[in-house]
Amino acid sequence: MKILIASLSIIIISMIPSCSSQEKADLVIINGKILTIDKDNPFAEAIAVKDEIIIAVGTSEKVKRFIGEGKTSVIDAKGRLVIPGFNDAHVHFGPLDPDYIELRYTTDPSVITGKVREQVLKSKPGELIRGGHWEHEMFNDRKWPTKELIDKVSPDNPVILSRADGHSILVNSYLLKMNGITKDTPVPFGGEIQKDPKTGELTGILKENAESLVNAGDIKSLRSPEEESARKWQGYLLALKEAREYGVTSIQIPGNADFNTYEKLQNEGLLTSRIDIGKSLTADTSILRNYVETAKKYPSNGNWIRFGYLKAYIDGTIGSGTALMFEPFADNPASAGLSIMPYDEFENMVVTADKLGFQIGVHAIGDKGNNWVLNAFEKAQNLNGKRDSRHRSEHAQTIQASDIPRFAKLGVIPSMQPTHCITDKRFYEKRVGLERCKEAYVWRSLIDAGSLLAFGTDLPVEPLNPMEGLYAAVTRKDRLGEEGEGWFPEQKINMEEAIKYYTLGSAYAQFMEDRKGKIKTGYLADIVIVDKDLLTIPENEIMKTKVDYTIVGGKVVYASGK
Numbered sequence: 001m002k003i004l005i006a007s008l009s010i011i012i013i014s015m016i017p018s019c020s021s022q023e024k025a026d027l028v029i030i031n032g033k034i035l036t037i038d039k040d041n042p043f044a045e046a047i048a049v050k051d052e053i054i055i056a057v058g059t060s061e062k063v064k065r066f067i068g069e070g071k072t073s074v075i076d077a078k079g080r081l082v083i084p085g086f087n088d089a090h091v092h093f094g095p096l097d098p099d100y101i102e103l104r105y106t107t108d109p110s111v112i113t114g115k116v117r118e119q120v121l122k123s124k125p126g127e128l129i130r131g132g133h134w135e136h137e138m139f140n141d142r143k144w145p146t147k148e149l150i151d152k153v154s155p156d157n158p159v160i161l162s163r164a165d166g167h168s169i170l171v172n173s174y175l176l177k178m179n180g181i182t183k184d185t186p187v188p189f190g191g192e193i194q195k196d197p198k199t200g201e202l203t204g205i206l207k208e209n210a211e212s213l214v215n216a217g218d219i220k221s222l223r224s225p226e227e228e229s230a231r232k233w234q235g236y237l238l239a240l241k242e243a244r245e246y247g248v249t250s251i252q253i254p255g256n257a258d259f260n261t262y263e264k265l266q267n268e269g270l271l272t273s274r275i276d277i278g279k280s281l282t283a284d285t286s287i288l289r290n291y292v293e294t295a296k297k298y299p300s301n302g303n304w305i306r307f308g309y310l311k312a313y314i315d316g317t318i319g320s321g322t323a324l325m326f327e328p329f330a331d332n333p334a335s336a337g338l339s340i341m342p343y344d345e346f347e348n349m350v351v352t353a354d355k356l357g358f359q360i361g362v363h364a365i366g367d368k369g370n371n372w373v374l375n376a377f378e379k380a381q382n383l384n385g386k387r388d389s390r391h392r393s394e395h396a397q398t399i400q401a402s403d404i405p406r407f408a409k410l411g412v413i414p415s416m417q418p419t420h421c422i423t424d425k426r427f428y429e430k431r432v433g434l435e436r437c438k439e440a441y442v443w444r445s446l447i448d449a450g451s452l453l454a455f456g457t458d459l460p461v462e463p464l465n466p467m468e469g470l471y472a473a474v475t476r477k478d479r480l481g482e483e484g485e486g487w488f489p490e491q492k493i494n495m496e497e498a499i500k501y502y503t504l505g506s507a508y509a510q511f512m513e514d515r516k517g518k519i520k521t522g523y524l525a526d527i528v529i530v531d532k533d534l535l536t537i538p539e540n541e542i543m544k545t546k547v548d549y550t551i552v553g554g555k556v557v558y559a560s561g562k
């Protein structure tokens with residue numbers, strides 16, 4: 001035995017010379033408080049990166065050996081918190097429009113009138129005016145806005161202002177007239193043309209499928225096609241800049257987006273977040289076959305631009321009163337919401353696409369909406385066989401208790417946006433009553449039942465900043481930091497969990513947990529350094545936390561300079 005140990009130590013000593021000539025890193029981070037999200041090695045101090053990949057994680061002492069003079073960039077984290085890059089699992093990412101009228105957090109509706117007037121003055125007659133993110137539950141009077149708010153200041157321009165959830169729009173009389181929409185226009189299935197209950201006149205609010213009555217695409221832009229595309233390109237660059245500054249290194253776009261533009265950005269070295277793009281769910285097999293071709297071009301074993309999942313909507317939102325519920329709304333007993341399509345049609349789509357091996361994600365807000373989604377996924381499993389499909393309920397907002405364990409059982413991912421909880425809680429109780437609020441944003445119950453959550457923002461419904469999501473997940477309090485324990489505090493989660501679902505959870509939802517979402521040897525070097533220790537700071541500091549470094553694939557793409 002002794003002899004064996006002796007000979008082993010000789011082997012170790014003889015290996016030392018090769019250590020000094022060991023591989024040098026391109027980038028090394030030292031002196032960090034690294035939350036790795038790797039359960040075998042939860043905390044570390046230092047990381048070495050070569051090309052796109054993490055090659056060592058450990059103590060600063062150990063990792064310093066990877067520093068090559070003049071060859072390795074070194075970041076001294078000075079004790080700051082280091083975590084995997086944020087992965088937004090549900091984000092309607094795209095070019096930002098510099099002329100878009102931003103109405104988020106508006107409390108006085110007359111502000112809308114003023115902002116539309118301003119934009120009209122800058123525009124030519126006939127030019128489309130766009131804006132949104134208003135939320136009438138934040139208005140002082142908590143009433144739906146009407147076209148009268150904007151008609152006087154926009155006599156010669158079409159105006160479309162979206163509600164924060166995108167499930168309702170406010171339009172002006174000019175636009176209604178232009179599209180021939182009157183109080184006698186037939187209401188499309190799964191939509192609502194809002195009318196004044198007393199006079200029966202149009203209010204200017206169109207919900208869900210009724211939004212498609214407005215053909216904004218036909219409104220001629222007064223810019224040349226060249227001007228328009230240059231503007232769009234700038235819009236993409238602005239959006240990517242925002243993502244870098246917030247530490248969002250991965251983006252999962254629900255449904256359609258422009259593959260070509262992202263490819264162009266990548267070819268020019270300007271793509272600084274990894275992108276998954278999907279397509280719309282359909283039962284049309286010729287379209288599905290086209291999807292297969294696109295998926296081959298952007299394969300799942302790639303790391304930058306990948307084909308994501310097929311997206312559908314089953315219902316609307318609580319805020320717009322269009323979520324599909326088992327029981328009527330508390331503040332509108334005549335309605336239990338609406339389904340975007342009949343169940344049978346939906347199930348057929350799911351079964352058909354599942355059979356071809358696609359991943360499917362369905363927008364589901366109401367308790368009945370989520371029940372339908374689970375039923376359809378279960379049906380697909382029964383007919384097509386069980387596989388690692390990782391179908392998703394996008395939002396999974398209201399879930400009846402008996403459906404909670406079905407998520408883990410069927411392998412369905414709850415893809416959730418923590419900020420929706422603290423935005424919507426303002427009106428949830430009024431809309432659905434206190435009892436059903438217990439079914440809302442049930443993060444803890446889903447985790448306890450064995451689910452791995454995926455976190456995101458639903459931008460532009462909510463802002464892209466992940467700090468708001470982390471704050472919402474651990475506090476369930478409004479953004480002003482109200483007193484008390486938070487809204488249904490039994491569903492809160494802790495900060496370490498919140499970061500895990502925003503990184504590893506989201507990576508799992510896109511089949512990438514083998515290479516993304518952890519700070520671990522062999523994983524992609526997507527890393528964020530923040531300026532405050534999220535694990536120990538008081539609640540009111542979380543949303544003030546800023547990103548100091550964003551690293552994607554081993555490259556520093558953002559540095560605050562601190």
Ligand SMILES: [Zn+2]
Nearest residue numbers: 090092254458
């Ligand atoms: Zn969405």
